[in-house]
Amino acid sequence: MIACLRPLSALCLAGLLVACSSSPSSNLGELPRTPQASVEQMLQKAGTSQSEDAQLLRLSAADLAAKQGNTERAESILKQVDLQLLKPAQQIYASTLKAELALARNDAKAALQALAHPSLDRLGELPVEQQIRTQLARANALEKDGQLLAAARERVFIAPLLSGDEAQRNQEHIWSLVSNLPAEPAPVADDADLAGWLSLAQVAKTVGTLKQQQDAIDNWLAQHPNHPAAQQLPKALADLRALSSKPLEKIALLLPQEGQLASVSRALRDGFLAAHYQAQQAGEQPPQIQLYDSARLTSLDDFYRQAKADGVQLVIGPLEKNLVTQLGSRAELPITTLALNYADPSAKSPAQLFQFGLAAEDEAREVARRAWADGKRSAVALVPKGDWGDRVLDAFRQSWQAAGGNFLGAEHIDQPVDMAGQVALLLQVNGTSRRQDVDFIFLAATPQQAQQIKPTLAYQYAGDVPVYATSHLFSGSMSAAQYRDLDGIRFCETPWLLNADDPLRQQVDSQWPQAGGSMGRLYAMGVDAFRLAPRLDQLKTLPDSRVEGLSGNLSLNSAQRVERQLPWAQFSNGQVQRLPETNIE
Incomplete structure (x- = not known):
């Protein structure tokens, strides 16, 4: 059988498949046969x-x-x-x-x-x-x-030529490609089938409840009854529609009410309950919340037995690292659990365990993503001495090199008196010159350490080297004079601290003023734990979907850990200036 496809060099699809001559022209030549020989x-x-x-x-x-x-x-x-x-x-x-x-x-x-x-x-x-x-x-x-869009275009074009399992595999591959395209701006396609795939991917990324997402897919099906995906939905979407639409009715909030983590716990709890109250005010019917004190736990097994007897469908917590580690080592859990900390990443966690926290590693990966999007290609790093600094550096380096970036070296900062020498060593300062192959500096530091970075760079002939930092240099309560010491530094931060006009933040600030400072990140995490609760199955079924949170743009990785993508700001003339978003294909 012979059929005509457009030349491979064409980037756009045009026309329909047209039957060609059943025999090749004389100068085309024969294809190799498959002889029965070695x-x-x-x-x-x-x-x-x-x-x-x-x-x-x-x-x-x-x-x-x-x-x-x-x-x-x-x-x-x-x-x-x-x-x-x-x-x-x-x-x-x-x-x-x-x-x-x-x-x-x-x-x-x-x-x-x-x-x-x-x-x-x-x-x-x-x-x-x-x-x-x-x-x-x-x-x-x-x-x-x-080139994901171009790859999807190729597969859409050949889809009519395929049948059986091969056609199904191709269709799933098309879905994987279009669902991995950036949500905004939405790509445009002239071909009706490709346009349909792209619009379906947009629908699947709709932020909302499970029912809202299912309704959006149903609306798409009604508008595209003859599309190949309407004949057989991609497996992920079919699984999503099959999820139980039974509402979440009761949540256990498992947090320590005393001990070293009590203040952290209170901020998380108050953010969670503020979000619950906001949902009630909006006319929703949020789940009932039952509080449990993890500081008084004698046995996790006893807790789960009690929670199950109380009708709990989802556990939020624990916060304590040792308890989360215990959960991560189990084969399974009696109740789906969203832990508010992380187990050992090398452990194979049970299917019922999700993990969420303000991981510094997320911010290090975010720095790598943003710097790459800004066109940077070669990096050096300044991080604190100790385990925390090592983890942040490893996360940045791995993400940066995976993107194709060149990592030139790092220094672990500790005493302020040593910083000038460390910067000089890192940038290979020699007399009045320095190395010229550094596109930017990755910085993870406290506000006090960060305030010394800009003058130190200027002293070492590197005042023009861009600095990309994690949120740890921003307390949310510094003076304009202190901000001027950080002038030009770009940093990622939670939407909570960058958007003082958010109605929920204003409501929380009025009751707990400390939520406007660095503790605000914990209130934001509490709010997001509430928002994540009914959407864990969505995020698991559609790995490319996200929840717009106040601690970041939230998604779920293959280990069922919530990852955050954060907005960006820059210190400019004593003010914090929000930076526009970027997209990477």
């Missing part, structure tokens, strides 16, 4: 001949070696084939195989280069099987190259 037998038969038959045997041998998983052998054989001696059909076959081998070694650029061969203009004249193979290679190369 790689060695085919190569032996081809010998040193440069005839068309010998070239076809070498192509078949290379293809067989690739199918057997021997990519090095396949590439070695393919190098013996001179594309200039091949006819267009054979050039397409060889270019496709070359792209597949490049993808096997994770070289997307080489794969796309192979698929840019002029012969690909005649792909539509080849049998459907070859068209599918070539187009899938291109889709995979675009995906690995980070």
Whole structure:
């Protein structure tokens, strides 16, 4: 069977599939066959001949070696084939195989280069099987190259040619691609099927309750009854619709009411209850809250037995690290639990355990994301001495290098008197000059340490080096004079502290003034624990969905840990100036 697809070099889809001639034109050439022979037998038969038959045997041998998983052998054989001696059909076959081998070694650029061969203009004249193979290679190369929309476009285009399991796998892959596109701005597509996929992805990312999200999907289905996704929803959306819509009726809030964590616990509790009260004022029917004192626990098993007897459907807490670690080591939990701290990341936690906290590692990853979006590519770091600084540095370095950034070195700051020397060492200051390959400094520091950074950089001929910091340098209660000492530093921060006009924050501030300072982050976390409670299943079923919180933009990773993406601000002339958001494809 022969079918026509547009040339691979085209970026836009146009027209419908049109049947072509059932036999190739005379100068197109034949595709390699699959003889019943081994790689060695085919190569032996081809010998040193440069005839068309010998070239076809070498192509078949290379293809067989690739199918057997021997990519090095396949590439070695393919190098013996001179594309200039091949006819267009054979050039397409060889270019496709070359792209597949490049993808096997994770070289997307080489794969796309192979698929840019002029012969690909005649792909539509080849049998459907070859068209599918070539187009899938291109889709995979675009995906690995980070061109998600273009990869989705390729897969949407070939979807009508597929059937059975292959069609279903392709459809799930399309969904994975479009759902990983940034939510804003929404991409535009001329093709109706692709446009439908993109709008479905937008619907799935709608922030709201489970029922609101299910209603949004139902509305999409009513508007797109003939779309391929309407015929068979992607598995994630089908699972979402199958989730029980039974409302969450009773929550246990498990926090210590005395001891070292009592003040932290009070802020979390008050933020949680403030959000609960706000929901009541808005006419909602929020779950009933029952308080339990984790400081008086004698046994987690006894607590869960009591909570279950009390009709609890979800546990929020505990806060204590040792209790969360105990939960993380269990095979399963009797009740779904959102812990307000983190267990050991190396442990395999039970399926019923979710974890949420103000992790400094989230902010380190956020710095890497923002700096990369701002076009920075080479970084150095200044972090405090000790375990906390090591964890923050590791999180930044891993995220930065995973994005492709160049990490040039770090210094662990401690005593103020040593800072000038450490900065000089880090920036390789020599006389009146410094290294010029540093795009920015990653800074994790207290407000007092941060106030010394800018004058120290100026002293070390590096006053023009951008500084990206975590929220720890911002107390929310410093004077304009102190802010001027931080002039130019960019930092990530919770929406709670950057948006004093938020109605819930104003309500909380009026009752607990300390919520306007650094303690405000804990009140925000309490609010977000309340907002997360009914949406944990949503976040688990749709990993790309998010909850707009006051401690950050919240999502769930594969370990069921809530991760935060934070907004950005900059110190400017004694004021805190909010920075515009960025998007990364």
